[in-house]
Amino acid sequence: MIADKANPGHGEVRMTDSLTELGIDSLEVVELTFLLEEKFDVEIPFNANSDIEAKTVADLVSAVEGLVAAKAARA
Amino acid sequence: MNRVVVTGLGAVSPVGQSVKDYWSALVAGRSGLQPPQIERGETLTTKLVGQIRDFDAAAHFDSKQIGLLDRVSQFAVVAAREALAQSGLTLTDELSENVAAIIGSGSGGQGTMDDGFHRLYAEGATRLHPLSIPRMMMSAAASQVSLHCNLKGPSYAVASACASATHAIGQAFHLVRSGTVTAALCGGTESSISFGAMKGWEAMRIMAPDACRPFSRDRKGMVIAEGAAVLVLENLDHARKRGADILAEVIGFGMSADAKDLTAPDPNGMARAITMAMKDASLAPGDVDYVNAHGTGTVANDESETQALHKSFGDAARKLAISSTKSVVGHSLGAAGALELVAVVMAMRDAVVPPTINYLGPDPACDLDYVPNEARSMPVNAALSNSFAFGGLNAVLAARSFKG
Numbered sequence: 001m002i003a004d005k006a007n008p009g010h011g012e013v014r015m016t017d018s019l020t021e022l023g024i025d026s027l028e029v030v031e032l033t034f035l036l037e038e039k040f041d042v043e044i045p046f047n048a049n050s051d052i053e054a055k056t057v058a059d060l061v062s063a064v065e066g067l068v069a070a071k072a073a074r075a
Numbered sequence: 076m077n078r079v080v081v082t083g084l085g086a087v088s089p090v091g092q093s094v095k096d097y098w099s100a101l102v103a104g105r106s107g108l109q110p111p112q113i114e115r116g117e118t119l120t121t122k123l124v125g126q127i128r129d130f131d132a133a134a135h136f137d138s139k140q141i142g143l144l145d146r147v148s149q150f151a152v153v154a155a156r157e158a159l160a161q162s163g164l165t166l167t168d169e170l171s172e173n174v175a176a177i178i179g180s181g182s183g184g185q186g187t188m189d190d191g192f193h194r195l196y197a198e199g200a201t202r203l204h205p206l207s208i209p210r211m212m213m214s215a216a217a218s219q220v221s222l223h224c225n226l227k228g229p230s231y232a233v234a235s236a237c238a239s240a241t242h243a244i245g246q247a248f249h250l251v252r253s254g255t256v257t258a259a260l261c262g263g264t265e266s267s268i269s270f271g272a273m274k275g276w277e278a279m280r281i282m283a284p285d286a287c288r289p290f291s292r293d294r295k296g297m298v299i300a301e302g303a304a305v306l307v308l309e310n311l312d313h314a315r316k317r318g319a320d321i322l323a324e325v326i327g328f329g330m331s332a333d334a335k336d337l338t339a340p341d342p343n344g345m346a347r348a349i350t351m352a353m354k355d356a357s358l359a360p361g362d363v364d365y366v367n368a369h370g371t372g373t374v375a376n377d378e379s380e381t382q383a384l385h386k387s388f389g390d391a392a393r394k395l396a397i398s399s400t401k402s403v404v405g406h407s408l409g410a411a412g413a414l415e416l417v418a419v420v421m422a423m424r425d426a427v428v429p430p431t432i433n434y435l436g437p438d439p440a441c442d443l444d445y446v447p448n449e450a451r452s453m454p455v456n457a458a459l460s461n462s463f464a465f466g467g468l469n470a471v472l473a474a475r476s477f478k479g
Contacts, residue, residue, distance in 0.1 A: 025339070025340050026339070026375075027339065030278075030279060030280050033280070034278060047281070047282075047284070047295055047296060048279070048280045048281050049281060049283070049294065049296040049372075049373055049374045050295065067249075
């Protein structure tokens, strides 16, 4: 999903890549958030006017992992 | 070319359903933003909107008329009637054919659409109300203003999202200036605080949870609102001949497109529209006293708009009084530019600039004078009204106080 939003020709997406380096702008971060919420059935709270906390691919992955784990714990 | 003056104003807003009430709330900095009350809206997370909760359609229209009018058209007609009444224009057969009705809207009859589609998709209805289409069409408000006010000149809608009203007024300005028409009722209207539309706004994650605080540090986004405003623009000679009370003069219009990004603003595109409006108006940067900013309260808009003002005004930017009246009434999208031009005209009349409320302190990226929190008494001879829309569509009007 992240690779789809990265600049064409970027090649393989690594965990350490920053979203900015991948050419993912703020609107695409909002879109990615929506796609991840839909895919994993979680809610990722964030306001695009506050600093976007997920700077790298790893930040995004760990945020989603945390939310999925929290959901599993509630279930 | 003809000179174009303003001879009537009308407003329907979250802080008042007349120009008098709207303007006194702006000057007092009395916010009209409240938690939403939206049908079927239980799952919405939006904390604040600028709804017109006490709008009573039955006070303005009989039951037969109400069935034909989406709320977005009701607002427009109420504002148009107020403006036309103030202008004192007597619409003879001949004059009525020479008066235009140009009304902008960002999304037309959202309420009709939302309710109708809910019936179809959720309730399993097999048919829609026969007036669904003429109620929801984007040009319905323009048609209704023409019908209710008996205006038989050019009439159409203008859509450019949050710049719709400013583009509509600019079009009307051109029509009167060129002599195509004698006068025009122009402005914008919006009523899109529906469950479906608000879900769309929530998904963009740009709405403020706390307050609308344009240009302030710690601003967290915009607040969606509804409303309408209509102005009567009139050929100066015609207005003089009939002894009209001339409220202000519209002297320039600039517009541009960023051709860059669907949502991110571009200071260069904004600056080109501002510069074009000033050039059209023969205004030098030092001539402008007040700018009613687009000032949505998002991080991106306010920073870009500040840069655009620096670019177009140079050193004179620091002398400008700039305020965002969206801090009080929220962002009424396709109506915003008209409500804001009404504020500009009133600022000239009363020699007072309305404040940007909820201002907590400066953001280093927004380093101009935003008239924080308190209205300022000052003469306003020349002013701009900025509107910058999603899709990179920019429109700026220039006005000056009328001195004959």
